[in-house]
Amino acid sequence: MESTPVNWEALDALVIEFAKLENLIEDATATASAAATTATTSASSPSSSPSPSPSSSSYQSRLVILQIRRYLESGVVDAAVDLLRLHAPSILNDHRILFRLHKQKFIELLRKGTMEDRDSAIECLRAALAPCALDAYPEAYEEFKHVLLAFIYDKDDKSSPVANEWSERRRLDLAGFMSSMLRAHLNAYDPVFSLALRYLISIHRAYCLRQGITSPISDLTERLLLEERDHPAIPQDILYEVPPFDEVDIQALAHAVELTRQGAIDSLRFAKGDLFLAFQNELCRIKLDTPYLDQLVREYCVYRGIIESVSEKQPIPEPVKFSQQDPVCFSSRDCSLELDCNVGKHSDGETSVTNVRVDGSPENNADVSSMQGMDVEVRYASELTNSHEDCSTSGSQLLENPSILQRRRMPGNGERSKRKRWRGRYDYNNYVANASLEDSKQENSISTAVSTVTKEKQGCEKLSINDASNTEDKYEILLGMKDLASNGMAAEAVEEVNAIDPNFFSQNCVLLFQLKQVEFLKLVSSGDYNAALKVACSHLGPLAASDPTLLKPLKETLLALLRPSEDALGSALPLNALAASLQVAVGRRLGVEEPQLMKIMRATLHTHNEWFKLQMCKDRFEGLLRINSLKEVHAPFLTSMCTSKSHTDSCTNGSSQATVSSGTRPSEDGSSPTQDSSRDAICDEGAILKVMEFLALPRADAIHLLAQYNGNAETVIQQLFA
Template identity: 60%
Template sequence: MESTPVNWESLDSLVINFAKSEHLIEDSSAPSSPSSSSASSSSNSSSSYHSRLLIRQIRRSIESGDVDSAIYLLREHAPVVLDDHRILFRLQKQKFIELLRRGTEKDRDSAIQCLRVALAPCALDAYPEAYEEFKHILLALIFDKEDKCSPVADEWSERRRLDLAGFLLSVLRVHLQAYDPIFLMTLRYLISIHKVFCLRQGISSPISDLTERLLFEDRDPPAIPQDSLYEAPPFDEVDIQALAHAVELTRQGAVDSLRYAKGDLFQAFQNELSRMRLDFSVLDELVREYCVYRGIAACTTISSSDYANSSYKDSISRLSDGESSINNASFDGFHEVNTIDASTQENGSEVHCSSEVITNHEDCSINDLGSMHSSSRRLRRSRCDASRELKRKRWRGRVETLELTSCVTVSYNCNQTVMPPSAHVTIEHKCGEEKVFRNSSCFQNANDNQKYEILLDLKELATKGMVVEVVEEVNAVDPEFFTQNPTLLFQLKQVEFIQLANRGNIHLALKVACSHLGPLAARNKDLVKPLKETLLILLKPDEEVLMKKFPLVALANNVQVAVGRRFGIEEPQLMKIMRATLHTHNEWFKLQMCKDRFEDFMRIDELKEINFHLIVDTTAVDVHANNSCQGSSQNTASSSNKLVEVNSSPSQGSLNENLCDENAILKVMEFLALPRADAIHLLLQYNGNAETVIQQIFT
C-alpha cells in the first residue's frame, strides 16, 4: 500500500519512553547524581507506573471475582473513590453475587451477612434507583446462576465483572492520573482511525491481522459524571464534534465525556482513548522486535528470576569494563548500542558479543558466517575507538510486582481474607513470553544474533557518513548485494560524491560520478534526473544544505532495511503499522477537510516531520517488496490497489477547506449526526446552505 514517510527517530523516542515507563527495559542511564528536576521526573514516572500496576491488579481481582481484594486495594491506595457511594454500591452488589456463585453454605451465609452489613445501608444513599436494584438483586437468592431465563440472569452474567472492572478503571485512571505513556495513546488513536477509514472506504486493511490482535473491539465503560456536573455550562460545538468523531462517540457521549473532564477537551480525549483495550502480550512483542531491530535493546533477555536476583545485578555491574558500544549519533542522545563481553550458549552455538571471534556451526542463508565475521571484526575494532555515552538496554519483559505494605483484614465477621504485613502481590504478567517471542527472528540462533550486530554496525557507519566503508563491508558480506540493489548503491555514491565535492576534491568526485553514478543511471532511466541534480552540487557546494537533502539518517535506515532483508530479517511489524496508519491518518483528514485537532497533542506531527528526502527513495520499493512476506500477505495486494484508487479520487483533489463555511458544517453534523465528510458533501450539493440541507433531509 502507499505509505507515509516516518520519522523513525521520533518513534524511537516514543518507544524508549514507553519501555522505560513500563519497566520493560533495564534503565541504567540515570545519572549518578541526579538534579532536582530529573529526580522529580523520575519520582513522577515511578508513581505513575505504580498507579498503573495498581489499577491493573484491581481489574484482575474484579474480573476473577475477588471483590474483597479490589476493595482492600482501593481503601489502601484510593479511598476517595469509595466515598462515591454509587461505586461502593456496585462493588458490594458484585461481591454479593460472587459469594453466591461459590455455592457453599458458608459462602451463602456470608452473602446474607454482606446484604445486612454492607449492601443494604449503601443502597439507601447511593443513587435514586439503588434501592430498587437492591430489592431486585435479592432474587439471586432464589434463582440459580444456571437459569438463563431468570429475572436476574444479567446479574449472574460474568460480563458484569468485565463492565464493573472497566468502569472502575476509567474512574481510577483519572483520579490517580495514571494515564498510559503517549506511545500507547498515539497507537490506539492511529489504529482506530485506520479501521474507520478502511471501513468507510470499503477497503481491506493490509495490517488487519496485526490490528485485530492488538486492539480489541470492545471498550471499557465510561466514567459517569457526578450529579453536580450535570449542570455544567454548554460546551463549544467545535469541541463536541471534534471529540465525537476523533474517538467514535455519539454527540451525547462526547458531551458526557466533556462533563466528566470539566470541559477539558484534551483530558476528555485521553479518557476516551484509554477506554480502548490493548492486548499487552502482542504489544510487548511488537515493541521488543522493534527495539532489537533499531539497536535500542539487546537480543538477550533478563528472566524474571535473574532480575530479582541481586547477585545477577551485581555481576552485570562488574562486567562494565568489558563493554563495547556504538554511539549512534542519529538518535540525538536517546540511546547507544552496547553489548556485554559475555558468552551465552544457545542451540549449540557460542556467541561472544564483543570484539572477540564469533563461532557458529550452522549455515548462513547468504554466505558462510566466516566471511560475515571477517568483515564484522573490522567493524567492531573501529567501533571500540569511538566515544560512548549511553548503552544498549537489556530487555526485562513485563514482570509486574505490586507491594502492599500494611496488613489487610477484609471481614464482615463472616468471611475473612488476611494478608500479612509487607505482603507482595506478584503479578507474573509476562505476556505469554514463550508464545510471544518464539517467532522473533533474532532469538532463533547465534547466526541471527550476529546478523543483527552486523546490521547495526552498518547502520552506524552510514549514520556517520562512512559510505565507502559501508560499501566495502556489504560487498565483503555479500558480493552480489549491490547488483540486486543498484538504487541503494546510487544513494551511497551520491553521498560520497557530495563529501568529496564539499572537501574541494572535484577530481575524485567526478571519478566517483564516472565510475559509479553514470553507469548506474545508464542502466536505470529513473536515476538520470537525480544524477543531473547531483552534478549541480559542483556549482556551489554547501554541506549543511546538502546534508538536509541527502540525510544520513534516512540513508542508514535504508541500508539497514535492505541488508536486513538480504539476511532474511524483515523490518519490524511495528514499522508496517506506523507506515500504514500514518498514511490513513493523512487520507482521513483529507476527507474531513480539516486539520486533526489532536495531532500535536499525540505527537503525530513529529512522526510525520520529515524535513528532507533522498533524491532517490527506496522506502516505497522496500514496502512493496515486503508486502509479499508473512503476516499481512494475503490482504496486501488487493488493498494496495484499492488504496491507490482512493488516493487518486478526483473529488479529494478538487475539494478544499474553504468550500464550506465551518459553522454550516458543524450545524449539519449536529442536527443530522453525520460525519464531517458526509456533511461537507451534502453542503456542496446545496450550495453550502445548512438550512436547505436539513430541510431536504427531513422532508
C-alpha cells in the first residue's frame, strides 16, 4: 500500500473544491477586499455587519438541511416544519411525510407532560394527524390508532406497546429520513471529495474483511466513517411490480453501497432509474465524522501549502452569544461539533475541528491539545524509519544552523501570497444546539464546557508557542523543496537537501536518481548535451552501478538523447509525484510526519484496485467520483525502477509515490483493472447476473462458480440446489 501511486495534484484539486464548497477557506486577496468593503460600509452605516458569502447555493441548502435535522433530533417539530414551508414547501404536499411529522409532534407534546401540552396534543390529533392519516399511505390509519395508546402508557414504560413511539431513536430516524428526502429535493449533495472518501473507505473495509487482513489505517477509518446511515428516501409511488430496470444497474448499485436487491430497486425507483443519482443518494446516507474530516483536510492543506502555515495570525471573530430562541440538540456527536465551533470564536481565529468532549479522559484531552494549539499534528520520530538511518540526527538539530534557516526562506516564498486562509465552519454557529435552554442547568453546562475547553486551549498554546517558529521553519523548508522539484529545478532541490542533511541521499538513493534524471532531461531539452552527459557520468552511472535495478531506467533515460526535439522532461517524469515523494521523505527526516489523509488515500486506492481485480470488472462509478483521476500517474521511466516492495523500503523509506508495485499496477488509462479475458470468454454477462441474483453472491464468486461449470448458469443453480 505504501508504494501505491497517487496523483497528488488531482487530490489537491478535490480538497480545494471541498473546502470551497463547504466554505472552510478564504483567499487572502478576497479577505483584503472584504475588509475594504467592510470599512466602507461601516463608515456609511456603522450598524451593518456583513457576513461571509457562501460558496454556492448548494452550501446554503446543506445548512438548511442541517438545521432541520437539528430541530427534529431535538424534538422541535414546529420549527422544522416552518423551515420546510420556507425553503421546500412542495415537500409538505406529500402526505406520507406530513403524517410522520405530525405524529412526531404529537409525541413531543405529550412528552412535555403539562396539561397545556396535553391539550395541544389533542388539538394536533383533531386538526392535523387524523385528517392526514386517512390518505397518507395504506398503513397510516392503523399507525394513527396505535399511537393513541401514548395517552395511556407512560414514556418510561419500556414494556408498553408504544415504547418505540416514545423512543428518542424515532427522532433520529425521522431526522435522517428528512435529510435524505431534502438532499434530493434541493439537489444539495455533498462535495465529490466527501462522497469519494465514503466510497473508498467502504470498499477498503470490505476488501480487508474478505481477505482476512488487518487494515493499516483502521484507527483512522473507524473514526472517520460512522456505522449508522440515514434512513433511505421513499419513492413517490408505491409499486409492487418489478420496474423495468436493467439488472446490471441493480446489481452494480447493490454491491457498490451494500444494499439488498430490493433496496437497490427502491433507490433506483426514487431516482427515476438514474443509476448515478441513486448512487449519490445512497452515498450521502453514509455518515462521516465532519469535525474529524475537517481536521484531516486542514492538516493536508497546511502540509501541501494550500493554506497559511500554522503560526500565522488571523482576525479574531466575535464571541458566540447563546440565544434563548435557538434550539439546542445535545445529541452526542453533533453537540461536540457545535462546541468546537464556539471555542474557535474565542481563539485567534482558528476554528477547532476535533470532537471536543470535556470528560477529562486522556484520549480526549490529547485530541484537544494536539489540534487546538497547533493546527497540524507534527510528530517527532521516536524510532527509525529505516535500518540505514542515522539515529544521531534529529529534526531539531538539523535546523540549528543559521545558514540553513536563512536558506529555507528562499524557495517558495513567492507562493505564500497565493495561499488561502482557513475559515472553519463559522456558519454552523447559527445552528447551535438546544431545545430547552430555559433549563438553567443545561445552559450552565454549556458555559462550563466552553470555559473548560478554552482554558485547555490557552494552556496548549503556551506549551507550543516556543516550538511555533521551528515548526514553521520545517514547513517552509518542505514547501520550498516541493516547489523546486515540481518546477523541474532538480539541481537546486538537491543542493537544498544536502545543506540540511548531507547524509540524506546516501539513504535515499532512488530519490537522488530521480532528481538527477530530471536534471539530465532538462539539460537535454535545452540542448546542453555536454552538461547532460556530465550529470549522467557523475551521478546516474555510479548510482546504477551500485544498484542493478536502476540500470533499466538509466538506459531509458539515455534514449532522450535520440529525441532532442521533444519535450523529454515533460513526457518522461511526473514532477508532481516526485516532488511529493521528496517532501514526504525529507519531512520524515525533519520529524514531520506526512498528513493522515495521504495515508488514507494511498491505502484506499490500493484496495480499490485489488477489490475490482477480485470482482473481475471495472468500477462504473470511479469516473463520477473522480477516483480515476487520482490514479492517473504516468511515469514510463520511474515505474520500471522500483517494482519490488523490498527495494522501495530500502531505498526510499517507502515514501516514493512514483513507483508501482507489480501486484498493484492500474490499467493504462489509470482506471480500475479490467476483468481477465480468459474468464470473460467463458462467462456470459447474463449468466453472471443470473447466478448473482438467484444465489445472492458477489460477482467474483459467481464468476468462479461459472468457470467450474463451463459458464452454464442453469447447471450452477441446479448443482447448488440439488
